[in-house]
Amino acid sequence: MFDLTLTPEQIEMRDTLHDFAQQEMKAAAIHPDRLQPFEKPVMSDLLAKAAQLGIRTLSLSEASGGSGSDTLTTCMLIEELAVGEVDVATILGTTAVLGHTLFDRLMSEAQKAKYVSAFAGDDDYHLAFAGVTRETHLGWNYYEDAYEDDVSVPTAEKKGNDWVLNGRIEAVSNAPLAKLFAVQVRTDPQSKGLEGLSTFLIARDHPGLIVEKTIGAFGGEQNSMTRWHHGTAAPITLKNCQLSASDVLGVVGQCPLASGALLQRLSVVNAAVALGVGRASYDAAVDYAKMRRQGGRNIMEHQAIGTKIADCTIKLELSRNMVWKAAWSLDHPEAISDRSLSTLPLAVIARVSTAQAVHEVTLLAAECFGAMGVMRDMPLQKYVNDGFIIAHSDDTDGAAKLLIAESVAGFER
Amino acid sequence: MFDLTLTPEQIEMRDTLHDFAQQEMKAAAIHPDRLQPFEKPVMSDLLAKAAQLGIRTLSLSEASGGSGSDTLTTCMLIEELAVGEVDVATILGTTAVLGHTLFDRLMSEAQKAKYVSAFAGDDDYHLAFAGVTRETHLGWNYYEDAYEDDVSVPTAEKKGNDWVLNGRIEAVSNAPLAKLFAVQVRTDPQSKGLEGLSTFLIARDHPGLIVEKTIGAFGGEQNSMTRWHHGTAAPITLKNCQLSASDVLGVVGQCPLASGALLQRLSVVNAAVALGVGRASYDAAVDYAKMRRQGGRNIMEHQAIGTKIADCTIKLELSRNMVWKAAWSLDHPEAISDRSLSTLPLAVIARVSTAQAVHEVTLLAAECFGAMGVMRDMPLQKYVNDGFIIAHSDDTDGAAKLLIAESVAGFER
Amino acid sequence: MDFSLNEEQRHWQQEARKFADEVLRPQSLERDQLEGGFEPWDWEIIEAGSKLGFRTLAVPKEWGGPGADFVTQAIVMAELAKGDSAMSKAFSQNWKWSHLMSKSCTEDQKERFLKPFLANHRYVMGRGITEPNSGSDNRMPPENDPKAGYRVRSVKEGNEWVLNGSKCFIANGSVGSLFFVDTRSNPEVNIKQGGTLIMVPKGTPGFRIGKVFNKRGWRFYQNAELIFEDCRVPDANVVGKPGTGSVKAGKGDTTGGDIFGDLELAANALGVCDEATTMGTQYARTHQRAGRSLMDHQLIQLKVHEMHMLTEALRSFVLRTAWQHDAGEHSANAGFVMNYSTDIIQRVTQMNLQIHGVEGRMANARADKLVRDAMVWTHLAGDTVQRVKILKRLK
């Protein structure tokens, strides 16, 4: 039965996170001293405090020591956190989803036994997935075979019962903080693309796993590139990294994460993070509009500003509906088979539409601020920048829409 | 508990309406002989058949002989109908909502006894509301007192225990078909604006009620105006129309429909009609794109067309989420008080955002059709026209957004 | 740099404005509201305009025409379109083929067709390219599908060509005296090598008009089906050489865009935008909403502002492109300005409709007409292929 009622627990947790974000995160996150410098190191204090509130293990099953929250609840809470600070929310969202995916769905009992208590008990324990998924180029391959020629992954060479891994992976999310990595490598040297891959679990302190320098504000030749992601990321290098057969996640030659299906939760949770950024800018604009006086009245009373505020309201409301629907659908496949929900790729729709909406919201919000919208000691320019990163990323640009079109057309590879 | 599952009954009724729309309505509705002429009389056959399927009395309580469907279900089914033909869906949606509002909520027992069996039993029995609501100019009065100077309504003069009504009301929806009218008149000649109004129930055959000529394709001086609504409408004139105190809906001097709250269902159901128009154009575009070959491949396989299709998919999906949420919220005020839902004006958000989205969808769909999109013997130009009417109406233009802004700002009149 | 008009240009502008004000606008809505595809057409309007030179404006002076330059042509199209976009197009459609004739036709062909065109106020022309299964493929022949594109077959028999097949949506189709028909003389190769452009006058045996299309916008303007059944045309009617493809035969491609056609749509759009902007501004200044002048509402101010802003941007772009044509400058601007006009005309006409709003569940019929006319641009001047193909003109 269609029902949009939230449980009292959900509302209470949301309130808790809301207050935490407003009272503890925001002040630090938008302090001029943090806003002005180009480099913005992860706010470890806030990360730890949020972890203590249970966000890190939100999706991990209760049996394993987590809260066992569903994807919808996770999205709801991560959104609140992201209103406070986007990187902290991104890092926690990633660990929360990977916690569920790795421990509750993919690990063998032995692997779980090896890692789970440390993960559940250590507020600083984060997780990272280092690999590519089938979706990387998928939109660009609209109506064509997936192009996988430049899927370059580290190799694993069999030595007796062990494997020796070598290679490099660029820009692994959470790498600077992760204590456990799920790393995709090529175990079959004859295969190409996404074939012949396997996933290994590698603890951070395992010999041969090197986490390189965290990606900072600028990089590339003559600083020709600039950081373009949320959370934190670093390249990792595998140098004669020796692992045993028991470190393989699932079976050799199959790559449970490469299909991307298990990672849809991650993209929906990232959409919730985006929503939080949109909200932060929107809240700021509403507050400012009610206070700023021009033309003989508060600017909120100008039709032009009212229209911008209303547009933001609509965009955020529609995005949240979609994120929640996609989140709920991931935990309720039966609602697709009984035709309560359509067979459209809801997670893709959620991430693409939310990214676009939030980007527009941050720009509209900045317009309300006039010149204050571009000053580096003020938060708006940060939100605008966050919105650009959200809108123009690999998985949110125009190409991602083509995945939706393929689904509508019934095209299958 | 948040749950997007539909009941088997909902799915079955939706299927029934879907098949009816596709198999019976569409062929007649988009036949070139109907599409080409400017005048498009109501398709009475389809209207009667849909009424026989129970749509007319969908929202009327079961006790009164209706189906007692909630607003969500009504929206779901009216959308399907509107995919088939927009005017039939509009007329039925209006009668269905007014049926619930008048019979289940506003009439006295005596009034109900007088009219309900005829209404419930007669497939050709439609309802009309003739009056203005507080929202008429509301957006335009952003942050100012509501302007009601040009609220011109017929007058009612007391003669003994009776009332004598005189005056004219422009463009009453459903008037050409309605057998019962709820008409707002000024009973207190001293009052202005929306004060001092009362509502009378008037049967179509009551002496002194004259339904004028149905609004056609063109009108005004030298045909300077063109029909700009869905469903059917006509002006009504009251000429010494004598009514008794028992014909007053509610009490004299109070106007239950003028506040607009009870009519929110109507605006959400109209948003569902809009959604149906969007779907019709979208379905046509998808079919055409999969068939039309240019550039050595079906145009569906062109990235540009795929992007348009995906944009339509996203817009319709987001709109439907919003319409359903608003519809559900109207029947579940407790979800607002327990903070599962926000206090935003969801019905306004639904109608404004859906109108805009559907307008864009019809234009994108037409783009897929090339020159075929402007030919009058083809359906696309009709959908585009419908989309324009939906997008640029009194309650969907820019001013309506300002109602949302006022709510965000907490402004109260 | 100098943006001012010379005396001749100003003269034509005044003439066109007067004709639009006195003849076109007063009849615009009435003709638009006639049922049917053919019915909105009116020969008297054509004849009246022809007498003032608007039908033959682009015919060079040496052939007895006014020989107006491109800037003048753009200005006249815009002025006429202020009165009625479709009527403006019915005149300028002839200029297209005046250009083609002066550039590509033999002296004999000019004698046989240009002279009667000049002499007869009811002589109008069109070109047949589009067919039911070839629209975009004519504009940008796909490399992977050489058989794509128009298929009306032309076979040479002795000194004659025999044509078979049909064309659709052809401009002036139901009223034209002469058509330039793109035919496929060799169906095995692509249309650039297998295409032959042939002039077919009305009345040629085996050539007849089929369906007259009934459109949502541009209702005055005629589009019809042309049907060829063993239609025989003398070899002397071939434009350029057989098998050179129609663009090349028409020598239309010397400045980096269809030298006239692209500009034509942009200039016409400019007129429509001018009209919509005038209407919207006037309405906002003279009407009230919620007790205040519409012009006092920011919502309306922003719309009026945007209409003016976009129309002025379009005017600047149209005039610059027209000048580039006159100056023979290579540029991709003819294509860009045409695509641009597609976006602008939609936006501006819609804002006019919004400003007018709804009264008594009815809308202003002329505001609606401008929107409907604007819709024609979507496929004619701004679809994906028309945008993408222009990239090839970039250096």
Add this chain to the structure above:
Amino acid sequence: MDFSLNEEQRHWQQEARKFADEVLRPQSLERDQLEGGFEPWDWEIIEAGSKLGFRTLAVPKEWGGPGADFVTQAIVMAELAKGDSAMSKAFSQNWKWSHLMSKSCTEDQKERFLKPFLANHRYVMGRGITEPNSGSDNRMPPENDPKAGYRVRSVKEGNEWVLNGSKCFIANGSVGSLFFVDTRSNPEVNIKQGGTLIMVPKGTPGFRIGKVFNKRGWRFYQNAELIFEDCRVPDANVVGKPGTGSVKAGKGDTTGGDIFGDLELAANALGVCDEATTMGTQYARTHQRAGRSLMDHQLIQLKVHEMHMLTEALRSFVLRTAWQHDAGEHSANAGFVMNYSTDIIQRVTQMNLQIHGVEGRMANARADKLVRDAMVWTHLAGDTVQRVKILKRLK
């Protein structure tokens, strides 16, 4: 009509292009990436450009300047902005006050300020209008709130004016030698009657620089707070007459728009759009995605197309408006083209960013810089008030 540049205009175009290519662009990103509000500034760049005439371009020939016309000014701003938008603005900001001085200053004032300006390569100027609580209210003083607008107080004492208060976001604030300061000589009436424009040179006792603003875009360009504490300035420094309001005093309003300022932002935006379009096109032609050239993807083709199309529209509009200024034509186009450039620069720079995409979770820093520079237009050239006020210029 003639769109071609004359020899002098072409000369300046070439010079500016060379300077942008050789000096500005190579240092653009490096300066942009320096932390702080002041740090990105570089006097050597100013000096180098000044030696080529870019600082004093708008000073009339009779005062020893190059006396470039508006078309030339527009072209030079656009060319410099291709190298770096903020650096271009740092030069052209001075032209604004060159215009003002030649129009409104007395001979004595010119002697005292224009001469040193011409003589010193490091002499730059600015104008102080904005204050913390008056931004839009200066642009369009509200009728219902006469006390709105700037409040820096000026009181006449003998032959001196005493200034108190502060200005914020003032252009060239941290580096300027001379400021035109809008003061309130009568706080009881609106700024059109109670405003007095006063020249305050650097080093005047009681005048100091406060906060230097650290911006997201246009980082090279300086904006700072100006603080006046019993700052005394001779009466001879008043521009025009006391109490005439700053616009009138500045005689800036002779062609229906701020005769230079509005055009300045539009011309600068044109340069940024040119740069973004070149970058995006080049990148699309030389990079692959999913095994195909980016230029083979329709998604990218449509973006490249739109960038070119909008940039050409903007170019047409900017050049036409510059010509109108030179011709002294009344029009609202200066305002319209400025607002228009706001919309176009955002769109074009964003498409360039999209085309570049993301690699290794990093984006092209220059593509990002262009987007950040473009953001400045939002409040400077295209907010609601700046759009609405232009309607008043319409006939």
